[in-house]
Amino acid sequence: MAPAATGEEDTPMRLSSYTSSAKSSSIYASVLHGPRDLRLETKTIEAPGSGELQIAVRKTGICGSDVSYYKKFANGDLCACHPLSLGHESAGEVVAIGPQVDGFRIGDRVALEVGVACGQCGICRKGRYNLCKKLRFRSSAKSYPHYQGTLQERINHPAVWCHKLPDHISYDAAALLEPLSVAIHAMNRAQPVPGSTALVIGAGTVGLLTAAMARQSGCTAVTITDIDAGRVNYAIAKGFATHGYVINRSFGSGASTPGSGSLTPSSVFSTASQFDGAKSAAAEIFAASHPADEFILDEDEDGFDVTFECTGKEVSMHTSLYATKPGGKVIMVGMGTPIQTLPLSVAHLREIDILGIFRYANTYATGIRMLCSQKRGAAGSFPNLDDMVTHRFKGLDKAQGAFELASRTSDDDGNLVLKVVIEA
Numbered sequence: 001m002a003p004a005a006t007g008e009e010d011t012p013m014r015l016s017s018y019t020s021s022a023k024s025s026s027i028y029a030s031v032l033h034g035p036r037d038l039r040l041e042t043k044t045i046e047a048p049g050s051g052e053l054q055i056a057v058r059k060t061g062i063c064g065s066d067v068s069y070y071k072k073f074a075n076g077d078l079c080a081c082h083p084l085s086l087g088h089e090s091a092g093e094v095v096a097i098g099p100q101v102d103g104f105r106i107g108d109r110v111a112l113e114v115g116v117a118c119g120q121c122g123i124c125r126k127g128r129y130n131l132c133k134k135l136r137f138r139s140s141a142k143s144y145p146h147y148q149g150t151l152q153e154r155i156n157h158p159a160v161w162c163h164k165l166p167d168h169i170s171y172d173a174a175a176l177l178e179p180l181s182v183a184i185h186a187m188n189r190a191q192p193v194p195g196s197t198a199l200v201i202g203a204g205t206v207g208l209l210t211a212a213m214a215r216q217s218g219c220t221a222v223t224i225t226d227i228d229a230g231r232v233n234y235a236i237a238k239g240f241a242t243h244g245y246v247i248n249r250s251f252g253s254g255a256s257t258p259g260s261g262s263l264t265p266s267s268v269f270s271t272a273s274q275f276d277g278a279k280s281a282a283a284e285i286f287a288a289s290h291p292a293d294e295f296i297l298d299e300d301e302d303g304f305d306v307t308f309e310c311t312g313k314e315v316s317m318h319t320s321l322y323a324t325k326p327g328g329k330v331i332m333v334g335m336g337t338p339i340q341t342l343p344l345s346v347a348h349l350r351e352i353d354i355l356g357i358f359r360y361a362n363t364y365a366t367g368i369r370m371l372c373s374q375k376r377g378a379a380g381s382f383p384n385l386d387d388m389v390t391h392r393f394k395g396l397d398k399a400q401g402a403f404e405l406a407s408r409t410s411d412d413d414g415n416l417v418l419k420v421v422i423e424a
Contacts, residue, residue, distance in 0.1 A: 023047075024045060025045055026042050026043070027043060027044075027045050028040060028043075028152070028396050028424075029043050029151065029153070030086070030087075031083045031084070031085050032069060032080070032085070032086055034073050035072055036070060038070065038403065040399075043152070045152075045154055045155070048096050048156045050098055050099050051098060051100050051158055052098040052158055052159060053096070053097055053101060053110070053159045053162055054094070054095050055093065056095045057087075057151075057155060057424045058092045058423065058424065059421050059422070059424075060149075060421065061172075061175045061179070061205075061420070062086075062402060062403060062419075062420045063088065063089055063179070064204065065335075066087060067403060069086055069139070070086065070403045070407075074141070078142050079141060081141065082145070082146065084139065084141065085151050086149045087139050088137065088138045088139045088178060089178040090112045091109070091112060091165070091177070092112065092171070093110070094107060098156075108164055109167070109171070109174070110162040110163055110164055111163045111174040111177045111178075112157055112161065113163060114139070114147075114150065114157075115129075116158055116161055117130070118132055127362060130361040151399060152396075153396070153424050163368060166372060168372075169368070169371050169372070172386050172392075172421055176388060176389075176419065177364060180213075181363035181367055182209070182210075183206060183210040183213040184213060184363040185357050185360035186308055186331050188363075190308070190331050192214065192217050195218065195219075196220070197222075197223075197305045198219040198308065199222075199223050199285065199289075199320070199323050200214065200307075201308065201310055201311055201316045201320060202225070202226060203224050203226035203228065203231035203232055204226075204231070206310050206333060208234075208388065210310055210333060211224045211235060211308075212240045215241070215242070216382065221242050222240075222241045222242050222243070223288070223289040224241040224245075225246070225285055226246065226247065229246045231416065232245065232246050238387060243288065243289040245284070251277060251315065275343050277315070278318035278319040281319045282303070282319050282322035283322075302325040302326060303324050304323055305325060305328050306329045306330075307330045308331045309331065309332055309334055310334045312335045312336020313334070314340040314341070317330075317340060318342065321342065321346045324352050326350040326352070329353045329355060330347070332354065370382045371385065388419045389419045390420070392423060393420070394423045395424075399422055402420050406420040
């Protein structure tokens with residue numbers, strides 16, 4: 001199980017102001033009933049149970065998976081079966097403490113790790129609790145009944161999955177500890193050696209944080225790509241990456257694996273053309289990362305040491321394989337097209353390792369330490385996560401507008417949309 005990350009000694013246990021006879025109370029919650037059918041509802045919340053904290057949710061960031069549920073009432077193969085509160089990038093304040101809870105006080109500020117594993121199975125005991133078969137994840141339709149998300153005024157949450165925060169970390173930054181955890185987990189899987197070169201495909205929140213983590217992990221050159229020039233420019237200007245490349249929006253459009261799973265002569269030709277396009281894109285990205293007048297080692301002429309694919313798109317996976325040098329690694333970070341046709345011989349003959357990641361495990365303490373380094377002004381400290389929040393909506397009744405904006409890359413004034421946050 002993941003303990004609360006405090007960086008301080010545990011404080012004495014404080015008994016909850018609630019007792020077993022405490023009355024329930026009413027709260028507001030944003031609830032999705034179908035595609036774009038978001039409603040503000042009143043629901044009942046009980047006193048926190050054994051091992052639980054009651055958290056007043058202060059900030060929730062909107063994730064790409066949330067937007068998918070909002071638009072389609074589904075995320076990939078996961079279809080919601082009943083009304084679902086969205087939101088899982090969250091932070092808040094402890095307002096009540098259940099029995100059998102140590103180390104927390106009323107008023108403590110916490111980041112929420114919203115994937116709750118059983119803690120008992122073999123995979124949990126190995127520390128890879130993100131792969132637990134019984135794991136429930138807030139705002140996901142994977143488990144039934146669905147584990148309701150954090151777009152509620154208050155929630156009861158297991159104390160062991162609440163991570164205490166120092167006062168100088170804002171609730172905005174604390175909410176972003178969730179996508180930062182994905183980036184940390186990706187780096188733990190990739191294990192780049194100091195001096196490595198890295199390519200990040202996709203400059204959304206996770207892509208940006210993955211690029212920043214690659215730099216923190218010792219990669220001396222980190223290139224980030226996206227179809228949106230604003231995001232690539234932001235990544236360079238804010239120090240998330242050292243190089244950037246804007247992909248042509250028409251690249252890979254309409255390309256997908258045949259739904260039947262069988263290849264007809266025409267689809268073989270289409271797939272071959274798609275591979276050629278990906279190969280050309282990989283060459284262009286590499287050239288943009290290595291100007292003609294820049295010194296380059298012989299061993300670096302064949303591609304990047306590690307590529308992080310953060311879009312989940314099939315054509316991006318093709319590009320990843322062609323862009324990675326022999327003996328390198330491709331890390332599948334983004335979740336998207338579930339069935340893909342890949343040029344596996346490229347990986348096979350060049351011994352490119354393909355590694356998948358699924359969410360994260362044992363990452364929140366690392367993320368909090370990294371945000372603490374910003375206050376100390378440590379050399380090479382992490383980029384400011386507060387700057388990533390480009391738009392804020394106050395009140396759960398504004399959730400509809402927040403989701404509509406989060407599905408875009410620019411607002412009505414042409415400003416970059418990166419991370420949209422809702423304040424309950």
